[in-house]
Amino acid sequence: xxxxxxxxxxxxxxxxxxxxxxxxxxxxxxxxxxxxxxxxxxxxxxxxxxxxxxxxxxxxxxxxxxxxxxxxxxxxxxxxxxxxxxxxxxxxxxxxxxxxxxxxxxxxxxxxxxxxxxxxxxxxxxxxxxxxxxxxxxxxxxxxxxxxxxxxxxxxxxxxxxxxxxxxxxxxxxxxxxxxxxxxxxxxxxxxxxxxxxxxxxxxxxxxxxxxxxxxxxxxxxxxxxxxxxxxxxxxxxxxxxxxxxx
Numbered sequence: 001x002x003x004x005x006x007x008x009x010x011x012x013x014x015x016x017x018x019x020x021x022x023x024x025x026x027x028x029x030x031x032x033x034x035x036x037x038x039x040x041x042x043x044x045x046x047x048x049x050x051x052x053x054x055x056x057x058x059x060x061x062x063x064x065x066x067x068x069x070x071x072x073x074x075x076x077x078x079x080x081x082x083x084x085x086x087x088x089x090x091x092x093x094x095x096x097x098x099x100x101x102x103x104x105x106x107x108x109x110x111x112x113x114x115x116x117x118x119x120x121x122x123x124x125x126x127x128x129x130x131x132x133x134x135x136x137x138x139x140x141x142x143x144x145x146x147x148x149x150x151x152x153x154x155x156x157x158x159x160x161x162x163x164x165x166x167x168x169x170x171x172x173x174x175x176x177x178x179x180x181x182x183x184x185x186x187x188x189x190x191x192x193x194x195x196x197x198x199x200x201x202x203x204x205x206x207x208x209x210x211x212x213x214x215x216x217x218x219x220x221x222x223x224x225x226x227x228x229x230x231x232x233x234x235x236x237x238x239x240x241x242x243x244x245x246x247x
Contacts, residue, residue, distance in 0.1 A: 002227050003028030006079040008071055010062050010119060011089030013040035015190030016138060019220035020086060025053030027224060032075040032082075033057040034067070035089070054079070062089045062115030068122035082126055084134040084227055087119045092140075094149040094205060095198035104197070105152045112156035116163065127178050134179045136226055137164050138219075141186045141239065141247045149201040157184075168236050179234045181226040186241025189213040212245035 007024055011017040013035035021031045025048040033041050033055060041057035048055040056078050060067035075082045091111045093104040116137055127133030142150045143157030164182040171178035187209050196202040222238045229235060241247050 002224060004030065005083040005227060006030045006032065006075050006081055007227065008032045008034065008075055008082060008085040008119075008123070010034045010060070010071075010085075010087055010115065011138075012044065012057070013037040015192065016185070016188065016216045016219045017086070017088045018044055019216040020088070020223045021055065022048060023217065023220040023224050024227065025055055026051070027228075028053075029227070030054040030079045031056075032071060032078070034060040034062075034071045036061055062087075062118055063110045065118045065121065068118040072122045072126065076126075081130070082123055082133065084136065085119055085123045086223060087116050087135065087137040089115050090138060090140075090192070091195050092153050092192045093195040093197055094153055094201040095196070096149055096201070097151050099198055101198065104195075108152050108156050112153070113159050116160055120163075120167065124178075128174075128176050131175070132177050132231065134181070134227065135164070135167065136181045136183065136223060139164075139182050139184050141184050141241065143182075144184055144239065149198070149204070165236065168234065177231070179229075179231075180236055181223075181234070182237050183219060183222055184237065184239040185219055186239075186245050186247040187212040187214065188216050188219055188241070190216050212242040214242045 007029050009017050009021050012021050012033035025031050038059040045055040045057045058071050058074050091108050095101045137160050139160040140157040142154035143161045164180050168180040193205050222240055
């Protein structure tokens with residue numbers, strides 16, 4: 001059952017995060033939205049409330065532990081608890097290693113890896129105490145196989161895969177009943193390509209997404225499916241993409 005579940009969503013100001021927020025709220029979830037763009041969050045939360053749903057938001061930077069802690073507090077203070085967190089914030093400034101875009105490498109590590117760690121660190125004490133909870137994270141097909149121009153981005157997404165799988169196993173061993181689901185999207189039409197500064201990589205990726213890209217609502221469907229599973233069942237991995245893309 002999705003209805004009445006309290007779900008925190010990071011990276012909620014556009015794309016997959018926005019689509020998931022609207023889909024889950026429509027199903028009766030109480031959504032808590034976090035991202036850097038406050039104006040976008042306000043618009044999305046306002047639309048959800050106007051449609052009869054429940055939503056609150058917080059401007060946040062996932063690289064700051066304090067912001068992650070604060071959005072968990074907001075969920076508890078507003079809705080009385082937390083049932084799930086969807087760790088969706090991410091960057092993909094693809095480039096060849098030889099371009100040495102080290103600032104972009106570090107930013108990807110900060111957002112794609114540390115953002116996940118910070119979110120889990122913020123919510124896990126609550127999940128352990130209540131002996132229930134669900135962690136959903138957006139990885140990528142680049143977290144399953146290697147692609148040129150994706151050495152660092154793919155590396156961060158491989159990390160998400162490893163971390164989430166061990167979290168699932170340890171939670172089962174410790175009896176805390178924390179479920180996990182890692183999503184590996186292929187070409188999904190979002191703002192992800194906007195961070196690519198390398199000209200050749202940008203041209204290649206835009207061409208790929210223009211040819212194959214599908215709606216972020218397709219990933220929102222998967223998030224809803226994972227949340228709607230019975231408490232005794234975990235589907236820990238979902239690889240999702242266009243039917244006509246040979247990813």
